[in-house]
Amino acid sequence: xxxxxxxxxxxxxxxxxxxxxxxxxxxxxxxxxxxxxxxxxxxxxxxxxxxxxxxxxxxxxxxxxxxxxxxxxxxxxxxxxxxxxxxxxxxxxxxxxxxxxxxxxxxxxxxxxxxxxxxxxxxxxxxxxxxxxxxxxxxxxxxxxxxxxxxxxxxxxxxxxxxxxxxxxxxxxxxxxxxxxxxxxxxxxxxxxxxxxxxxxxxxxxxxxxxxxxxxxxxxxxxxxxxxxxxxxxxxxxxxxxxxxx
Amino acid sequence: xxxxxxxxxxxxxxxxxxxxxxxxxxxxxxxxxxxxxxxxxxxxxxxxxxxxxxxxxxxxxxxxxxxxxxxxxxxxxxxxxxxxxxxxxxxxxxxxxxxxxxxxxxxxxxxxxxxxxxxxxxxxxxxxxxxxxxxxxxxxxxxxxxxxxxxxxxxxxxxxxxxxxxxxxxxxxxxxxxxxxxxxxxxxxxxxxxxxxxxxxxxxxxxxxxxxxxxxxxxxxxxxxxxxxxxxxxxxxxxxxxxxxxxxxxxxxxxxxxxxx
Numbered sequence: 001x002x003x004x005x006x007x008x009x010x011x012x013x014x015x016x017x018x019x020x021x022x023x024x025x026x027x028x029x030x031x032x033x034x035x036x037x038x039x040x041x042x043x044x045x046x047x048x049x050x051x052x053x054x055x056x057x058x059x060x061x062x063x064x065x066x067x068x069x070x071x072x073x074x075x076x077x078x079x080x081x082x083x084x085x086x087x088x089x090x091x092x093x094x095x096x097x098x099x100x101x102x103x104x105x106x107x108x109x110x111x112x113x114x115x116x117x118x119x120x121x122x123x124x125x126x127x128x129x130x131x132x133x134x135x136x137x138x139x140x141x142x143x144x145x146x147x148x149x150x151x152x153x154x155x156x157x158x159x160x161x162x163x164x165x166x167x168x169x170x171x172x173x174x175x176x177x178x179x180x181x182x183x184x185x186x187x188x189x190x191x192x193x194x195x196x197x198x199x200x201x202x203x204x205x206x207x208x209x210x211x212x213x214x215x216x217x218x219x220x221x222x223x224x225x226x227x228x229x230x231x232x233x234x235x236x237x238x239x240x241x242x243x244x245x246x
Numbered sequence: 247x248x249x250x251x252x253x254x255x256x257x258x259x260x261x262x263x264x265x266x267x268x269x270x271x272x273x274x275x276x277x278x279x280x281x282x283x284x285x286x287x288x289x290x291x292x293x294x295x296x297x298x299x300x301x302x303x304x305x306x307x308x309x310x311x312x313x314x315x316x317x318x319x320x321x322x323x324x325x326x327x328x329x330x331x332x333x334x335x336x337x338x339x340x341x342x343x344x345x346x347x348x349x350x351x352x353x354x355x356x357x358x359x360x361x362x363x364x365x366x367x368x369x370x371x372x373x374x375x376x377x378x379x380x381x382x383x384x385x386x387x388x389x390x391x392x393x394x395x396x397x398x399x400x401x402x403x404x405x406x407x408x409x410x411x412x413x414x415x416x417x418x419x420x421x422x423x424x425x426x427x428x429x430x431x432x433x434x435x436x437x438x439x440x441x442x443x444x445x446x447x448x449x450x451x452x453x454x455x456x457x458x459x460x461x462x463x464x465x466x467x468x469x470x471x472x473x474x475x476x477x478x479x480x481x482x483x484x485x486x487x488x489x490x491x492x493x494x495x496x497x498x499x500x501x502x503x504x505x506x507x
Binding site: 049052053054078081082084085086088090092093094095096105106109110158 | 365368369372373374376377379380381382383388
């Protein structure tokens with residue numbers, strides 16, 4: 001049986017009196033694109049933050065390649081976290097840095113690359129994202145779509161093995177949305193990373209997803225392929241896809 | 247009723263201790279990272295420029311007028327007892343031992359400390375600090391360490407500048423405007439200020455640099471814990487940073503003076 005790369009087992013998380021995750025179970029396999037859908041405020045971003053280590057669960061387990069994350073040696077946790085990259089919903093670009101410096105930051109701070117190597121890597125990503133000529137601008141000088149592309153370039157500049165996308169297309173026009181989706185799919189195929197995408201772009205995101213999971217009321221209510229979704233009789237899922245309240 | 251009051255009091259004490267522990271840890275992580283390779287020279291230079299160089303104008307201005315006021319007030323107080331010749335001594339010792347380090351620290355808090363708290367606070371609420379963590383960059387090292395080094399470099403230098411300009415201000419109001427012999431003024435300045443007084447002022451400036459940078463960066467860094475999210479959260483943590491820095495400047499001024507005299 002295939003061992004999941006990341007596995008959530010009965011994970012719960014509360015913030016004060018607000019219970020966000022209520023015994024969540026989810027498996028993420030190596031090299032796949034899994035899309036998490038669900039209403040706003042159901043804990044999709046919190047789920048991603050558990051993977052990257054920004055949030056710790058109250059109970060339950062998160063397994064990495066079958067091993068409980070909290071039982072792994074510090075070095076193994078660090079090495080796992082170095083394989084991860086995160087694209088924030090609001091981009092989280094550094095306002096005081098130029099576009100070039102924003103993209104170069106993870107390389108400059110963490111690697112032994114020379115300045116020339118960093119420049120080469122950053123410019124390659126900028127070229128791929130259509131950002132050439134914007135190097136010396138600051139994030140505030142760019143449009144929302146361009147900022148998204150900068151955030152995406154920063155997320156993949158370190159060649160991560162797992163990329164977590166938190167609503168990567170929020171605030172983009174349909175054309176840009178399509179471009180970002182194609183970009184994610186193209187890069188995933190090219191570099192083979194595991195992509196976990198939180199998205200509301202239904203049904204467009206289904207063209208990118210290999211597997212879809214629906215989070216509702218703190219648990220995964222549905223998990224399956226695009227075909228499974230279309231065949232599903234789940235009331236909650238169908239209502240959500242149609243944009244109706246249950 | 248009594249038990250509830252005791253519980254509330256205990257809760258407050260626990261929260262206070264928790265905050266104290268957190269700030270000490272924040273400070274220690276920041277200081278330890280000064281010695282971790284690679285050194286952050288360019289960031290230290292950037293922050294020294296911001297905290298130090300960009301504060302020169304305001305320090306010169308406040309130092310000059312503080313000296314002028316001291317000269318003016320000192321003259322009218324000393325002339326009543328026929329000791330106006332001691333004006334140079336009064337102005338210089340007051341500045342070097344007390345007002346120089348304290349006023350400099352307060353002015354830097356108002357100008358650079360508030361900016362530090364606000365900038366880091368905005369970074370917190372816009373998830374930029376979380377972004378640093380996801381890039382495996384230690385946010386305390388990245389944001390606080392260069393600032394504390396820049397503070398330790400800038401505060402003593404700006405204090406020295408404040409002292410010199412203040413003494414000059416006292417000279418202008420006391421000698422040029424009120425007629426005290428300029429040689430007497432300068433002579434009393436030179437004779438009354440000893441190296442221990444200057445060192446004492448520098449010890450204070452050093453302590454204040456640590457207090458101001460730590461409190462301001464800490465308040466910004468933990469905006470979400472104390473002041474909440476959003477613009478109001480940032481404004482609250484900025485206000486708290488400035489108020490707490492000023493309060494601790496005065497408290498530590500007394501403590502250091504107590505051990506110095």
